[in-house]
Amino acid sequence: MGRTKDERRAPGMHDVARRAGVSHQTVSRVVNEMPNVRPATRARVLQAIADLGYRPNSAARALVTRRSGTIGVVTSGSMLWGPSSALLGVERAAREAGYFVSLASLGSDPAQVGSTLAHFHEQAVEGVIVIAPEASLQHVADPLLTEVPVVMIGAPPAPDSAVRTTSVDQEMGGRRATRYLIGLGHKQIHHVSGPLEWFDASLRVAGWRAELAAAGLPDGTLLVGDWTARSGYAAGVRIRELIHGRSPQAPTAVFAANDLMALGVIHALAEAGLSVPRDVSVVGFDDIPGADYFTPGLTTVRQDFEELGRRCIEILLEALRGEPSIVAPIAPQLIERASAASPRD
Known part of the structure; x- marks a missing residue:
């Protein structure tokens, strides 16, 4: 026999409320980590969530908490060592800080910029990181500056810009x-x-x-x-x-x-x-x-690049807290091997 319509659909907040014997509003407060829920009630709701396999709607949660747990990252799409390693460093550091990364690769098509920024807006990203190896990407996230903090990797700092920057020196x-x-x-x-x-x-x-x-x-x-x-x-x-x-x-x-x-x-x-x-x-x-x-x-x-990713996320978190960032560029290290020696006389 086939499953009923209710059996086929994913469990919702009302199902959790019914299972835990609480109101829909109580489940919402637990899901969004809000205060004023008794420990025993919170535990009962969390158990119902686990039993049903309920997954909160991240978009709805973002509307309530103003936190999506998502950071937008813009890249040029380059597969070269530097930009791709910077991206990996940012992604690892974001994950360690409890954030997911929403990636947009623009390539050489400037027409993608508008749709990318609209997508970030729909996702309620908390901040945007631009990996900008080329001058063409330096101002790509400027339209979002009034909504979320923007951190740029690679571009030199501009004194008159609200964009925060970090880089290897x-x-x-x-x-x-x-x-x-x-x-x-x-x-x-x-x-x-x-x-x-x-x-x-x-x-x-x-x-x-x-x-x-x-x-x-x-x-x-x-x-x-x-x-x-x-x-x-x-x-x-x-x-x-x-x-x-x-x-x-x-x-x-x-x-x-x-x-x-x-x-x-x-x-x-x-x-x-x-x-x-x-x-x-x-x-x-x-x-x-x-x-x-x-x-x-x-x-x-x-x-x-690991340190670069960590610094970038630190700067973004400082911006989210309204704190200033004073970050010196990361010093690179010379690695001596056999390809260089004193010139012959």
Whole structure:
């Protein structure tokens, strides 16, 4: 025999009330963790909820408590190591803080912005986090600022904006990589950057240039890549041409703005019979899994995405409590391996 209509539907608040022998309003107060419910009554309602397998309606609960337990996260949809690792760090930290994440990936379609913000509004998200590696996403959540706090990862802080920001100190990372190579004795240090419209890429370029200037060294050559190993390989071909042509601009060291481009550089040099680090030292950025198994193991700059996620959620919770946030950027760490050494005499 088939089940009746009442047996097929999910249990509701009235079913819980009937089972516990209380009013609908009492069940609502228990579900929404409101005071003025006797412990024995609360226990009876909770037991009825467990017996029936009742699941509260999160949208209705949000209307009562003004808490949905949900944070909206906007990303560009990039699968690159930095943005995807930042997303994972935020999701883990949000879960530890008792929040769920509602994810919106915008890609390159600006028409999606309106529908995304409307969706967040319908979900009654308590705050929005924007992982903004590119300038095009910097102001994407501005329309929600009057309703919920917004925290942005990656974008530089704007003094006149209510958006709170946090990031890994990318310029410091660029400086540390360059300073390390200078300390080994290198004077011609080229840089393979990411796309310059990315905040991380432009800040790493700034760090490289600032450290060269601080050491009294001339600017090296800037070769712009696109984060891929293929673009690193193309830069490596240009570098090996300078070396084989005995150009005065030929580098003894290369700082690549991510590990994949460093891998491409190393491959191009090896094809031409050049050895790393004997002929050219190479330093990367990110410390992706497997960077220590490159040939040779890659010296690189590590970003702490777990800490970035925790800081981001802390800032959002402070905003929800109406507290100020004063957060310094997270310092990256230089990881020394075998791909960099002193230049040959």
